[in-house]
Amino acid sequence: xxxxxxxxxxxxxxxxxxxxxxxxxxxxxxxxxxxxxxxxxxxxxxxxxxxxxxxxxxxxxxxxxxxxxxxxxxxxxxxxxxxxxxxxxxxxxxxxxxxxxxxxxxxxxxxxxxxxxxxxxxxxxxxxxxxxxxxxxxxxxxxxxxxxxxxxxxxxxxxxxxxxxxxxxxxxxxxxxxxxxxxxxxxxxxxxxxxxxxxxxxxxxxxxxxxxxxxxxxxxxxxxxxxxxxxxx
DNA sequence: CCGAAGATTGCCT
DNA sequence: GGCAATCTTCGGG
Numbered sequence: 001x002x003x004x005x006x007x008x009x010x011x012x013x014x015x016x017x018x019x020x021x022x023x024x025x026x027x028x029x030x031x032x033x034x035x036x037x038x039x040x041x042x043x044x045x046x047x048x049x050x051x052x053x054x055x056x057x058x059x060x061x062x063x064x065x066x067x068x069x070x071x072x073x074x075x076x077x078x079x080x081x082x083x084x085x086x087x088x089x090x091x092x093x094x095x096x097x098x099x100x101x102x103x104x105x106x107x108x109x110x111x112x113x114x115x116x117x118x119x120x121x122x123x124x125x126x127x128x129x130x131x132x133x134x135x136x137x138x139x140x141x142x143x144x145x146x147x148x149x150x151x152x153x154x155x156x157x158x159x160x161x162x163x164x165x166x167x168x169x170x171x172x173x174x175x176x177x178x179x180x181x182x183x184x185x186x187x188x189x190x191x192x193x194x195x196x197x198x199x200x201x202x203x204x205x206x207x208x209x210x211x212x213x214x215x216x217x218x219x220x221x222x223x224x225x226x227x228x229x230x231x232x233x
Numbered sequence: 234c235c236g237a238a239g240a241t242t243g244c245c246t
Numbered sequence: 247g248g249c250a251a252t253c254t255t256c257g258g259g
Binding site: 062065068069070084085086087088089090211213214 | 248249250251252253254255256257
């Protein structure tokens with residue numbers, strides 16, 4: 001396969017690797033290794049599952065309604081990390097694609113921890129009592145937790161070899177071993193098959209269709225009328 | 234300003 | 247399989 005041969009010949013990932021549509025970049029990221037080095041040590045994760053988001057043209061993208069403070073990094077140069085906070089407790093990490101000015105990114109959904117398993121486990125010990133190794137980075141928020149990724153990494157350059165957060169070239173993955181299907185948990189464009197994963201890889205997260213969240217209980221009282229003494233805070 | 238949903242996860246029945 | 251946790255972000259009034 002042409003793309004596979006080209007990729008295998010790269011000694012280092014050039015920034016041009018990301019200067020393409022995210023749908024093309026996504027499958028090529030499978031087998032790549034994202035590593036984060038801190039004072040606590042290094043954790044490396046081989047990517048086994050990713051999803052492409054196509055910016056303003058993609059109803060499921062955070063950039064669908066244009067540029068905001070949160071998605072600003074997606075409009076920046078390719079090869080940088082777009083990290084966002086969600087559900088009040090989780091971080092998710094993308095790698096920016098396309099040239100500056102065009103919002104596009106690939107969500108890193110899952111991987112296999114190849115280095116620093118003890119550190120990854122320690123970072124996730126609060127979340128799961130006895131996680132299997134294969135579960136340490138199985139899911140986008142778990143992957144960030146295992147790697148120690150947070151808000152401070154939004155905008156980090158993963159191409160710069162001196163950066164603590166870098167992406168290493170892939171261990172070649174046979175094209176036949178790549179599967180694709182709809183993206184997980186998205187409410188719009190739910191039928192678009194822009195999720196890619198390594199077939200048969202146990203660290204791939206389970207598919208879930210979008211589930212509308214149950215509405216919170218209606219507030220009996222609003223605004224200044226509060227203060228009947230029955231509520232905390 | 235306020236309300237509502239969210240590219241999730243883990244615990245509970 | 248259902249649902250709570252927890253808070254940021256964004257769009258609408």
